[in-house]
Amino acid sequence: GAGVSQSPSNKVTEKGKDVELRCDPISGHTALYWYRQSLGQGLEFLIYFQGNSAPDKSGLPSDRFSAERTGGSVSTLTIQRTQQEDSAVYLCASSLAHGATNEKLFFGSGTQLSVL
Amino acid sequence: GENVEQHPSTLSVQEGDSAVIKCTYSDSASNYFPWYKQELGKRPQLIIDIRSNVGEKKDQRIAVTLNKTAKHFSLHITETQPEDSAVYFCAARYTGYSTLTFGKGTMLLVSP
Numbered sequence: 511g512a513g514v515s516q517s518p519s520n521k522v523t524e525k526g527k528d529v530e531l532r533c534d535p536i537s538g539h540t541a542l543y544w545y546r547q548s549l550g551q552g553l554e555f556l557i558y559f560q561g562n563s564a565p566d567k568s569g570l571p572s573d574r575f576s577a578e579r580t581g582g583s584v585s586t587l588t589i590q591r592t593q594q595e596d597s598a599v600y601l602c603a604s605s606l607a608h609g610a611t612n613e614k615l616f617f618g619s620g621t622q623l624s625v626l
Numbered sequence: 627g628e629n630v631e632q633h634p635s636t637l638s639v640q641e642g643d644s645a646v647i648k649c650t651y652s653d654s655a656s657n658y659f660p661w662y663k664q665e666l667g668k669r670p671q672l673i674i675d676i677r678s679n680v681g682e683k684k685d686q687r688i689a690v691t692l693n694k695t696a697k698h699f700s701l702h703i704t705e706t707q708p709e710d711s712a713v714y715f716c717a718a719r720y721t722g723y724s725t726l727t728f729g730k731g732t733m734l735l736v737s738p
Contacts, residue, residue, distance in 0.1 A: 543726070552632075552730035553670070553715060566725055568627065601669070613658055613719075615726065617669040 514618035516602050522624045523592055531587040531621045533602030541605040543615065544577055544587050548598040556600075559585065561607075592625045599623070628653040630718050632729025639706050640737055647732045649716035650698040656718040659692060659699045660726070665712045673714075674701070706736045 515534040523529050535542050544556040555569035559579045570576070574593075579585040589596055599622050603615040629652040639645050651659075660675035676683045676690045676699065683690050687706075692699040699718075703710055713733050719726045 545728070553717075553728035555725050555727060558725045569725070613660070613675070613726075614672050615660075615662075615670075617671070619669050 514602055514604050514616050516600075516618035516621050518621060519619065520622045520624075522626065524626055525594060526591055528588065528590045529592055529623065531589075531600050531602075531623070533585045533587070533604075533618060535583065535585070535602070535604030536616055537583075538606065539604035539616070540582065540607050542579055542585050543603045543605075544585070545601045545603065546598045547601055547620070553601065556587070589623075592623075594625050597623055597625045628656055628718055628720075628725075628727040630716060630727050630729040632716050632732055634732060635730065636733045636735070638735045638737065641706060641708060643706055645703045645706050645710070645734055645736075647701045647714055647716070647734070648698060649700070649718075649729050650696075651718040651727075652697070653718070653720065654694075654697065655720045658719050659690070660717050661688075661690060661701050662715045662717065662728075663712045664715065664731075670715060703734075706734075708736050708738055710734060711736045 517532045540561045542559040546554045557577045558566040574590045577587045599620040601620045602618045605615050632649045657678035661673050662670040663673045664670040674685050674690050676692050687704050689702045713731045715731045716729045717726050
């Protein structure tokens with residue numbers, strides 16, 4: 511596609527439900543990031559995938575959060591037993607590769623998650 | 627891990643004035659410092675970046691300076707225009723298998 515695609519664009523769920531957020535990166539981009547954007551909190555790193563390497567999960571806030579990337583392309587971020595504090599915009603970004611010349615991140619338009 | 631502090635959190639200027647946003651980082655190994663601009667309701671986009679082998683980089687009305695010794699870098703916008711109004715994020719990383727750590731952002735408001 512022309513850019514990073516995220517779905518759904520908006521998700522309203524009830525506290526305690528599980529949600530899945532999808533990210534389709536730019537074709538050929540080997541690096542994929544998930545960030546969370548809350549009001550006044552900037553871009554909070556969640557997880558980073560690079561090629562076939564083990565993902566960097568150091569930013570996941572709790573074990574209710576998990577992510578996978580199948581076939582080195584599409585990624586799914588799953589939040590189990592959602593809490594109200596999970597409400598935020600979840601942004602996905604991809605880049606061609608890590609390294610000196612290919613570090614520009616291309617962001618998706620995000621998923622606005624609202625937990626009631 | 628890396629920690630990036632960004633100041634100020636909000637900045638209001640008059641059209642035509644200059645604006646400066648400052649960031650500090652903690653990891654002396656970091657060597658790549660991009661700036662992203664996020665307009666209201668839109669996704670962040672890269673506007674300029676600098677690597678640790680240079681001290682300054684310019685692109686028209688924007689410039690970034692880097693002081694490796696002090697571990698801080700700044701974004702300078704000259705002759706500000708209303709369309710410069712946005713949230714600006716600085717970031718830092720070590721070029722390699724590492725994450726890109728962002729500051730909390732600066733909301734810049736340029737008044738006509």
